Amino acid sequence: MRLPDSVTGLFLVVLGAAAAYGGWILPPVPGQPVGPNVFPLVIGTGLALCGLAIVFGIGHSFEEEEELIPFEDGQAAPPPQSKLYGLRALLPPALLLFYVFAADRLGFIITAAIMVYVTSTALGAKWKLTLPLAALSPFAIHLIFGKLLRVPLPAGLLPTPW
Amino acid sequence: MLKTLLDAFALISTWEVIIAMFAASVYGLVIGSLPGLSATMATALLVPVTFYLSPIAAVATIVAASSMAIFSGDIPGALLRIPGTPASAAYADEAYAMTRKGQAELALGAGVWFSAVGGIAGVLSLMILAPPLAEIALSFSTFEYFWLALLGLMCATLVARSSPVKAIAGMFIGLLVSCVGIENPGGVPRFTFGLTDLFGGIEPIPALVGVFAVAQVMRAMLTPEPPPLPRRKFGSIMAGQWRLTKLYHWQMTRGNIVGIIIGVLPGAGADMAAWVSYAMSKRFSKEPEKFGTGHVEGLVEAGASNNASIASGWVPSLLFGIPGDTIAAIAIGVLYMKGLNPGPTLFTEKASSMYAIYLMFIIANIMMIPLGIAMIRVAAYILLAPRSAIMPIIMLCCAVGSFAIGNNMFGVVTVAAFGMVGYVMEANGYPVAAMVLGIVMGTMVEQAFVTSLIKSDGSILPFFERPVAAILAAMAIGALLWPVMVWVWRKMKPAQTAAAASR
Numbered sequence: 001m002r003l004p005d006s007v008t009g010l011f012l013v014v015l016g017a018a019a020a021y022g023g024w025i026l027p028p029v030p031g032q033p034v035g036p037n038v039f040p041l042v043i044g045t046g047l048a049l050c051g052l053a054i055v056f057g058i059g060h061s062f063e064e065e066e067e068l069i070p071f072e073d074g075q076a077a078p079p080p081q082s083k084l085y086g087l088r089a090l091l092p093p094a095l096l097l098f099y100v101f102a103a104d105r106l107g108f109i110i111t112a113a114i115m116v117y118v119t120s121t122a123l124g125a126k127w128k129l130t131l132p133l134a135a136l137s138p139f140a141i142h143l144i145f146g147k148l149l150r151v152p153l154p155a156g157l158l159p160t161p162w
Numbered sequence: 163m164l165k166t167l168l169d170a171f172a173l174i175s176t177w178e179v180i181i182a183m184f185a186a187s188v189y190g191l192v193i194g195s196l197p198g199l200s201a202t203m204a205t206a207l208l209v210p211v212t213f214y215l216s217p218i219a220a221v222a223t224i225v226a227a228s229s230m231a232i233f234s235g236d237i238p239g240a241l242l243r244i245p246g247t248p249a250s251a252a253y254a255d256e257a258y259a260m261t262r263k264g265q266a267e268l269a270l271g272a273g274v275w276f277s278a279v280g281g282i283a284g285v286l287s288l289m290i291l292a293p294p295l296a297e298i299a300l301s302f303s304t305f306e307y308f309w310l311a312l313l314g315l316m317c318a319t320l321v322a323r324s325s326p327v328k329a330i331a332g333m334f335i336g337l338l339v340s341c342v343g344i345e346n347p348g349g350v351p352r353f354t355f356g357l358t359d360l361f362g363g364i365e366p367i368p369a370l371v372g373v374f375a376v377a378q379v380m381r382a383m384l385t386p387e388p389p390p391l392p393r394r395k396f397g398s399i400m401a402g403q404w405r406l407t408k409l410y411h412w413q414m415t416r417g418n419i420v421g422i423i424i425g426v427l428p429g430a431g432a433d434m435a436a437w438v439s440y441a442m443s444k445r446f447s448k449e450p451e452k453f454g455t456g457h458v459e460g461l462v463e464a465g466a467s468n469n470a471s472i473a474s475g476w477v478p479s480l481l482f483g484i485p486g487d488t489i490a491a492i493a494i495g496v497l498y499m500k501g502l503n504p505g506p507t508l509f510t511e512k513a514s515s516m517y518a519i520y521l522m523f524i525i526a527n528i529m530m531i532p533l534g535i536a537m538i539r540v541a542a543y544i545l546l547a548p549r550s551a552i553m554p555i556i557m558l559c560c561a562v563g564s565f566a567i568g569n570n571m572f573g574v575v576t577v578a579a580f581g582m583v584g585y586v587m588e589a590n591g592y593p594v595a596a597m598v599l600g601i602v603m604g605t606m607v608e609q610a611f612v613t614s615l616i617k618s619d620g621s622i623l624p625f626f627e628r629p630v631a632a633i634l635a636a637m638a639i640g641a642l643l644w645p646v647m648v649w650v651w652r653k654m655k656p657a658q659t660a661a662a663a664s665r
Contacts, residue, residue: 008590012331019338022353029348034615036348039608043337050331059327061652062645088383089585092376092557096578099561100571108562115561116554122383125550133551141558149214151566 005054012051020044091122107156108146112138170517174525179219183522186223187230187529191537192544194231196552197244197388198381201231201432202488203374207556209367209496210563217500218518224496225519226526228489229281229472232432233534236273236465237541240266244388249432249468252440259456267397268406272461274534275403276414280466281527283418284425284473289520291426291477292509298630299481299506304617305625307482308610309634311603314428314484316641318599324591326645332592335583336600337607339364345605347612359572366601367495368564368576373594374488375560376581379553381588387549394542399535410462413443417463421470426477428599431487432468439467473523480504480516483606488595491602 023040053059095115103111117134125133145151173179186208193204205228212220235247239254240261250257260269302310319329342353343363354360407414417439424435443463444453453460475486476493483504485491497504502515509516537544560581564573584594618624626632 002589003586005590008592012335015338016334019341019353023341026348026352027350032616033620034347034612036346036350036352038612038615039346040338040341040352042611043334043341047331047334047338050327050334053327054325054331059325059645059649061649062325086384089380090582091383092379093578093581095557096376096561096574096581100574100578103571112558112561115557119379119554119557120550123548123550123553124387125548129548129551133554137555137558141555141562145210145562145566149211149566151210151562152569153562153565 005057005060009051009054009056012054013048014051016044016046016048016051018044019047088122091118095119103156104154105156107158108142108153109138109158110156112141166513166517169514170521173218173514173518174222174521176216176219178216179222179522182215182219183222183226183526183529186226187526187533190227190230191234191533193227194234195237195246195537195541195544196547197238197242197246198378198549199552199556200247200374200378201228201235201249202370202492203378204228204231205489205492206367206371206374207559207563209371209492210566212496213499213566217502218515218522220496220500221493221502221519222522224489224493225522226529229277229469229523229526230530230533232468232472233273233277233465233530234537236277237270237538238388238545240269240273241394241541242388242545247433249436251433252436253461253464256440256454256457256460259454260458260461261456263456265456265458266394267399268402268458269461270396270538271399271401271403272406272458273465274531274538275400275407276417276462276465277469277534278527278530279407279414280418280421280469281473281530282524283466284422284470285520285523285527287422287426287470287474288477288480288523291474292480292516295477295481296506296509302506302630303628304610304613305628305631306634308607308614308625309631309638310482311484311607311610313634313638313641314478314482315596315599315603315607316638317427317430318596319593320641320644324593328590328592329596332587332594332596333600335587335592336597336602337604339369339597339601340604340608346608359570359575362568363605364576364601365567365573366598367492367567368573369580369601370488370492370495370598371560371564372577372580372582373584373598375556376577377584377588377594379556379560380581380585382549382553396539399538400531406458406462410459413459413463414466416442416446417466418470421467422474424467425471425474425486428478428484428486430471431475431489431595432471435471436464436468440464469527476519480508480519481506483603485599485602488598491598494602 019040023037023044026037029035095118099111099115113134116137117130120130120133142153146153190204193199194201205224208223208227212223231247232249235245235250237246239245239250240257243254243258245251245254257269315333319326319333342360344351344361345363346352351361420439421435424430424438440460443460444450447459475490478484478486479490479494483494485494494504560577561574564577567573587594626635
C-alpha cells in the first residue's frame with residue numbers, strides 16, 4: 001500500500017490541524033495559564049508542518065529505497081498481481097475485529113479455530129495442514145493462557161474440558 | 163555492596179526465575195531464527211505472560227528472550243541469506259558468502275561467540291555507567307527531563323534510515339496517541355470522542371504488539387514464502403573462535419564500544435549498531451577488498467556490536483524511563499507494571515533488583531553459547547515449519563495477549579488498529595520506531611513540558627538557565643538541525659566535484 005507522499009503528507013496536515021484545534025477547544029484549568037490544551041496544540045502544529053514539508057518533498061533525498069534481496073537462481077516468482085490481491089493485507093486486522101465481536105458469543109475455541117483456519121489458508125496452506133492446526137492450536141493456546149496464566153477466556157458454545 | 167550482591171543472587175536463584183529464563187531463551191532463539199519475526203516482536207508477545215510472573219522473573223524473560231533472538235537472527239542470515247531479525251541484515255550477505263565457501267560453522271560460531279562477548283561487554287557498560295549517571299540524574303529538574311526526553315526523541319528520528327521529516331512526523335503521531343485519555347495536566351477527557359474505553363488512554367503494549375506483530379502478519383500476506391533450509395551436517399562450531407578473538411581483538415572491542423554507544427542513544431537499537439559497525443569494520447580494515455566475499459572480520463565486529471547494544475539500551479531506560487531501543491521500550495512498560503518504576507532512585511532503593519538484572523544479563527549471555535550451538539544444529543528442523551503454520555499462532559497470541567493486558571476486548575481493537583497504522587506507515591517510509599518511542603515517552607514529555615512551563619511562568623529563558631539543561635538543549639537542537647546540515651553538505655559536494663572535473 002504505497003501511497004504518494006502528497007497523499008500521506010496531506011493526511012498529516014489534516015490530522016495535525018484537527019489535533020491542534022481539538023487541543024484549542026479543551027477547557028483550561030482555572031487560574032493556570034498552561035493546561036491540557038498546550039501539548040496537543042504544539043504537537044498538532046508540528047505534525048501539520050511536517051505534513052506540509054512531506055507534500056513538498058523536503059527530506060525525500062534521505063530515503064533509501066527498500067532493497068529486496070534477490071534469491072539465487074531467480075526462484076522468487078513474482079506474486080500474482082490482481083486488484084484484490086493487495087486487500088489480503090487487511091485480513092489480519094479484520095480477523096482480530098471478528099474475534100472482538102464473536103468471541104463472547106461463540107467462545108474462544110471456535111473463534112480461534114476460525115481465525116487460524118482463515119489465516120493459514122490465506123497464506124497458502126493445504127487443508128492437510130490447516131484442519132489439524134485449526135483443531136489443535138486453540139486448545140494449546142487455551143491451555144497456556146486460560147489454564148496456566150488464568151486469563152478469563154470466554155467459554156461460549158464449546159467449553160474446554162478443563 | 164556484597165550484601166546487595168548476595169540479595170541479588172537470592173532473588174534470581176528461585177525455580178520460577180530459572181525456568182522462566184530457560185523457557186524464554188528457547189522461545190527467543192526460535193522466534194529470532196524465523197525470518198520475519200523480529201526480536202522486538204518476540205519481546206512484545208512475551209509481555210502478557212510476564213503479568214503472571216514475579217517482577218524479577220518478568221524482567222528475566224525479557225532479558226533472555228531479547229538477547230537470544232538477536233543472536234539467532236544470524237542463523238537464517240548465514241544459511242539462507244534471509245536475516246531472521248533486522249539486526250542481522252547488515253551482514254547476512256557476508257555470512258551467506260562464507261556458507262557458500264564452506265565456512266558455515268565459522269560464520270555461525272562467530273555469531274554465537276561474539277554475540278555472547280558483546281552481550282557481556284554491554285552488561286559491564288550498564289554496571290559501570292548506570293550508578294554514576296544515577297547520581298547526576300538525582301539533581302535533574304523538569305527542565306533537564308524535558309530536554310533529555312526531547313533529545314531521545316530527536317536521536318530516534320536521526321538514526322532512522324529514512325527521511326528525517328517522516329521520522330519526526332512519526333514521532334509526532336506517537337506523541338499524539340499518548341495525548342488520548344484523561345491522564346493529562348487538567349484531568350479532562352482529551353481526544354476520547356465520548357468513548358469510555360479511551361478514557362484510560364491507549365496502552366503502549368497493545369499498540370506495540372500491533373505495530374510489530376500484526377503488521378508483520380499483514381506483510382506476510384503479500385510476500386512470497388522464504389525457501390526451506392537445506393539440511394546439512396555441521397562440523398565443530400566453536401573451533402577457531404579463540405583464534406579469531408585473538409586475531410580480531412581490536413575489531414571486537416571497537417564493535418563492543420560502538421554497540422554500547424548506539425544502545426545508550428535512545429531509539430537506536432541493535433540493527434543500527436550492526437550497520438554502523440559493519441561499515442566501520444570495512445572502512446578501517448587492512449583488507450577491505452575481502453568484504454562481501456565471505457570474510458569473517460565484519461561479522462566479528464557487527465556481531466559483537468548488536469548484542470552489546472541490547473544491554474546498554476537498558477541504561478537510559480532504567481535511569482530516565484527513556485527507552486534505548488524498541489525492546490527497551492517494551493521493557494519499560496513491564497518495569498512500570500511490576501513496580502520497578504524507572505528513575506535514578508531505582509539504583510538506591512532497589513539496588514538488589516538492579517544487581518539481579520545485571521546478573522541475569524550475564525547468565526543469559528553465558529547460556530547463549532551452549533543453547534546457541536544446540537539451536538544451530540536443530541535450526542534446519544525448526545525452519546521447516548511453514549509460515550502458514552506460524553503466522554496463525556502469532557495471530558492467536560496477539561488476540562489473547564492483548565486481551566489479557568486489561569482483561570477487556572478494547573485491547574484487541576487497539577492491536578488491530580495499530581497493526582494497520584504500523585503497516586501503512588512502514589509501507590510509506592515512515593519509521594515506526596519513532597512513533598513507538600513517542601507513544602512510550604509521550605506522557606513523560608508532556609508532564610516535564612507543562613510543569614516546566616508553569617514553573618517558568620510562560621518564559622522561555624529558564625529552559626536554558628541551568629547548565630545541564632543548556633547542554634542538553636544544545637544537543638537536542640543540534641540533533642534537529644543535523645539533517646539540514648547534511649543536506650547542505652550534500653548540495654555543496656556535487657558542486658565541488660563538478661567544479662573539479664571541469665578544471
